[in-house]
Amino acid sequence: MTTESPILEMHDVRYRWPGRTSFGLEIPVFRIAAGETVLLLGESGSGKSTLLSLICGTVTPASGSVSVAGTDIATLSAGQRDSFRAEQIGLIFQQFNLLPYASVLDNILLPLRFAPMRRNRLASPHQAAADLCDDLGLPAHTVRARAGTLSVGQQQRVAAARALIGAPPLIVADEPTSALDAATQTTFLELLFAQARAHNSTLLMVSHDARLADQFDRVAEMSDVVTARRAAA
Amino acid sequence: MILRLAFASLMARALTVAMTILAIALSVALFLGVEKVRTGAKASFADTISGTDLIVGARSGSVQLLLYSVFRIGNATNNMTWESYRDIEARPDVDWIVPVSLGDSHRQFRVMGTTTAFFDRYKYRSGQSLSIRDGQVMDDLFDTVIGADVAETLGYETGDPIVVAHGLASFIEHDYQPFRVSGILAKTGTPVDRTVIVSLKAIEAIHVDWQSGVKIPGQSTPVDVIRQLDLEPQAVTAALIGVKSRLQVFGLQRAINEYQQEPLLAILPGVALQELWQIVGIAETALIAVSGMVVVTALIGMMATIFASLNERRREMAIFRAMGARPRTITGLLVLEAALMAALGAVIGLALLYVGLAIAQPVVDRAFGLWLPVEAPTLREFSVLAGVVCAGVIVSMVPAVRAYRMSLADGMMVRI
Known part of the structure; x- marks a missing residue:
């Protein structure tokens, strides 16, 4: 189920990495409706990481607006952007996603440390983390295990649980399946979709693997979204 | 939770961290040991004669x-x-x-x-x-x-x-x-x-x-x-x-x-003793300065260890940033880590001192006629330990500021 109100809206965004004159990108319009699952396809170097950094507010555009859940994050201070990210966005990376020395439980609960509203949505964060692990097919005893001792597939599920805990409105996944084999990829995506729906979260996944396309509500090509400029500006 | 994570992060680098803590502990034990010998010698001298006008x-x-x-x-x-x-x-x-x-x-x-x-x-x-x-x-x-x-x-x-x-x-x-x-x-x-x-x-x-x-x-x-x-x-x-x-x-x-x-x-024996302290005061100061420098060296060693670990920990810092941690939280984590190492070093150093004293007491007494009392740590010793932790925190600011800059530049996207 998708609704029409946008969870992410980017307008006339222009960005250039500080100190670099040779690379910048422009995003005329990019919108994702709440509850949508969107696959953003793009090759390496197409500006995917920069786009995600703009959405997450770790970098700010030179001009234009980036709105997440109705808030233009460019208007927030650096500290406010960090808190906003913690509250509104659940992140899953390609790999090396977890703090290997910390327990699975601590990894899952980590974003709540910086997101009091997300934490307050949960009656018992520990129980919520255990339930998510269960829903994502992780054995109960893994909750206490050190994250570094899990298989890559299990680690990605823990990363998914960490992104989903406290039901942030937007889940951003940066090539989360690239380190997984085909069978594990399918299972992981099925679980991720199911949980994103269960938590009413919107899912934006970035990948270079077009085979995943038919599992998403919508597919966008990076080249359609972003104009990367490599010539000297 | 942050304290637990900082501790777990230290445990994950147990060998390097243990070596750093050991260096701090030995330097603290040496510093306090010099203090003990100095005050012990003074007390021993002062105790030698009493009641003679x-x-x-x-x-x-x-x-x-x-x-x-x-x-x-x-x-x-x-x-x-x-x-x-x-x-x-x-x-x-x-x-x-x-x-x-x-x-x-x-x-x-x-x-x-x-x-x-x-x-x-x-x-x-x-x-x-x-x-x-x-x-x-x-x-x-x-x-x-x-x-x-x-x-x-x-x-x-x-x-x-x-x-x-x-x-x-x-x-x-x-x-x-x-x-x-x-x-x-x-x-x-x-x-x-x-x-x-x-x-x-x-x-x-x-x-x-x-x-x-x-x-x-x-x-x-x-x-x-x-x-x-x-x-x-x-x-x-x-x-x-x-x-x-x-x-x-x-x-x-x-x-x-x-x-x-x-x-x-x-x-007057007391006055002559004071004159004696004035004479040996310069040597005492030199001895304290040298043992103080050993502590400083150990703390600089800790700074080098933290610096060396920064690059391999960029991913860890990026994860914290992605989860919503501010760069100053990253800085705080490193300072906390240094404070933990310095505090552990100080406590172990104190323990080493007492073990050393217990072993050396009869030997020093026999060899030099110097009685080193094994007593509860004094306020001065506690302030030395607190000083070591504070110095550790100050020294860690240097790599912490570097980590702050790195985490600002890296954001949450580090590909290693």
Whole structure:
């Protein structure tokens, strides 16, 4: 189920990495409706990481607006952007996603440390983390295990649980399946979709693997979204 | 949770972290150890003499007089005559006076001639008196009472014969006049432990056949004859004095220092000790500075370790950033980590110090006569430990600021 109100809206965004004159990108319009699952396809170097950094507010555009859940994050201070990210966005990376020395439980609960509203949505964060692990097919005893001792597939599920805990409105996944084999990829995506729906979260996944396309509500090509400029500006 | 994660992160790098903590611990133990030895030595010196108002000897330096008369360090440049001694003894403000005659030795230990009043009048460590562990004080002319260390080192028991050598480190022995150990003193932790005490008359007795420090060739007076001689001494090395009223101390000191018949020097033991501290103060400061530099070096080592770990931990910092941690949280984590390492180093250092003290205490006492008390840490020691943690935190600011900049530049996207 998708609704029409946008969870992410980017307008006339222009960005250039500080100190670099040779690379910048422009995003005329990019919108994702709440509850949508969107696959953003793009090759390496197409500006995917920069786009995600703009959405997450770790970098700010030179001009234009980036709105997440109705808030233009460019208007927030650096500290406010960090808190906003913690509250509104659940992140899953390609790999090396977890703090290997910390327990699975601590990894899952980590974003709540910086997101009091997300934490307050949960009656018992520990129980919520255990339930998510269960829903994502992780054995109960893994909750206490050190994250570094899990298989890559299990680690990605823990990363998914960490992104989903406290039901942030937007889940951003940066090539989360690239380190997984085909069978594990399918299972992981099925679980991720199911949980994103269960938590009413919107899912934006970035990948270079077009085979995943038919599992998403919508597919966008990076080249359609972003104009990367490599010539000297 | 952040504290737990910081601790888990440290545990994940256990070997490097353990080495860093060990370096800090050893440096802290060294620093505190130097402090203990310094204060122990001071206390040991200060405890050596108590209840004596003045020390009198031939005119030299006050520190020199204190060192040779009480600590048996160095030698007297001259003696004071027996007449002068008797003159002072006869003064109305003098409550008691004990002569000290030095110059001979037995093995590595000094021989001191005195009267039996020494055993009543000499006090140490806030007024404690000497006590005989075994036997009794000198009864016969050739009786000797030995200190606890003399008995322990040389394995002497009461009744054993000993022969006194002329002078220090000398091969010429007074072997015609052997002594008998009549008593062994209980341990005091003062130079008395390393002293062979004989009567003042005995000192005269063993020098009957000597003139001007040289043995008269071919002369050896039998012991029986010596016993019949008038053995009143002609001179003593120094004298310990107690006055009837503390108010009279300065008056008596001035009178002795202005004594017309002979150039004498009277010193207040406490004042002379202060002068001694002033002399050794520079060396003390240098010692503290060197051990302080060792602590600084260990902390700089910790800074280097944190610096070295920054690059491999960029992913960790990126994860924190992605989860919403501010760059200052990353900085705080590194500072917290440094504080944990420094605090652990300080606590382990303190533990090492006490283990070291427990092991070294009897050895140092035997070797140097220095009693290092194993007592609860003082406020000063706690402030040293707190200072180490604070210094650790300050030093960690350097890599922490670098981490701050890195995490700002990297954001949450690090590909390693």
